[in-house]
Amino acid sequence: MSDALGTLGRVPGPDDVKGILHPDEQARHRTLARLSAGPAVERFIEWYWSVRWDLRGRSPYFAEVLSYPCVNITFERTRTRTGGFVNGVATTKYIRELSGVGETFGIRFRAGGFGAYTGLDVGAFRDTAVELPDVIPESAGLTERVLEASSDAERRTLVEEFFACRPFLDDPTYLLVLRVVAAMEHDLELTRVDQVTARFGIPVRTLQRMFRRYVGAGPKWVLRRYRLQDGADLLARGRTEDLAALAAELGYFDQAHFSREFTAEVGMAPLEYAKNSVRSRNEVTAKVFPVGR
Structure with a gap:
């Protein structure tokens, strides 16, 4: 384990x-x-x-x-x-x-x-x-x-x-789910379900059943959620110079697809989110290090 x-x-x-x-x-x-x-x-x-x-x-x-x-x-x-x-x-x-x-x-x-x-x-x-x-x-x-x-x-x-009072038996399917989810989260090259099924040798319907039973959401959604988290995190840290390149890194067909999905999920466009994050960070910094002190 x-x-x-x-x-x-x-x-x-x-x-x-x-x-x-x-x-x-x-x-x-x-x-x-x-x-x-x-x-x-x-x-x-x-x-x-x-x-x-x-x-x-x-x-x-x-x-x-x-x-x-x-x-x-x-x-x-x-x-x-x-x-x-x-x-x-x-x-x-x-x-x-x-x-x-x-x-x-x-x-x-x-x-x-x-x-x-x-x-x-x-x-x-x-x-x-x-x-x-x-x-x-x-x-x-x-x-x-x-x-x-x-x-x-x-x-x-x-x-x-x-x-800890309840016995926890080894579950081979759960161990496989852990491996698949870890790869989805940490390997930015995994952006499609067919890449996941090929890597782990799991039929797509089997993967979908596993994810519903153990994870609670489908593998396509899990992949998209991890990549959206990556995108939001990078934008909040100031990654704004090339949104097209960022979209490609996250596995989107183009910048427009990334922007539409990001806006739908987050509630504001990528650049607006990045600017909002920078503004909030500057406000925090100004309170910690006031000008003139």
């Missing part, structure tokens, strides 16, 4: 904001922390994350994310919603309103990990959030214990003790 996990076990550092839209602007409205998964659960859990905000006296902020193809379990305490939830793969831009005071502690499962752990068809949870006890009945009471914990480390201990 450790070979199959490969580099997937790495917890992103604070500068790794791939998937987070308008990262500098978003960081001004909330804090984000991540914790690694322990050895008892790292076969199916990738890492833990926590978000906190205090916007009392300020306007609500709408945080936007191009989510990864994985299930998240969240333990939330906000002005509008409190509880534990199973969040399926979000196939459109995920938007979360942050208002007042709130916090979320999340479990990010590996792509396919939640399906392998529960034996459930993850496609049934796509674009939905379901209360945790409705999916895992034996989790009754876990949400209250997690939210009462005094630190993220204590919360991690509680959820790992719970999830």
Whole structure:
């Protein structure tokens, strides 16, 4: 199993904001922390994350994310919603309103990990959030214990003790899903499903069934989501000099196709998004290093 996990076990550092839209602007409205998964659960859990905000006296902020193809379990305490939830793969831009005071502690499962752990068809949870006890009945009471914990480390201990109790059997199909998804994420030359099926020797219909059952979305969507995340990340970092070349690197037929898909998913054109990111970064820098001081 450790070979199959490969580099997937790495917890992103604070500068790794791939998937987070308008990262500098978003960081001004909330804090984000991540914790690694322990050895008892790292076969199916990738890492833990926590978000906190205090916007009392300020306007609500709408945080936007191009989510990864994985299930998240969240333990939330906000002005509008409190509880534990199973969040399926979000196939459109995920938007979360942050208002007042709130916090979320999340479990990010590996792509396919939640399906392998529960034996459930993850496609049934796509674009939905379901209360945790409705999916895992034996989790009754876990949400209250997690939210009462005094630190993220204590919360991690509680959820790992719970999830480690259930036997986790080796699942060859899950291991194959891990390998395929890792290649899709990290190999920028993979831009079409037929390239994936050729590399791994999997018939396309078999791949589609595997992805619905374990990942919750089709392989074509997963490829496009990873490449869109790559594009948004590069644009936010200032890659604007040659959009046609960027589109080609991401596997699009031409710049027009990339621009249309990016605009449809993100809500603004690539150059507009890049300019917005630079403006937000400059505003942060100006506050940290005021002119004349």
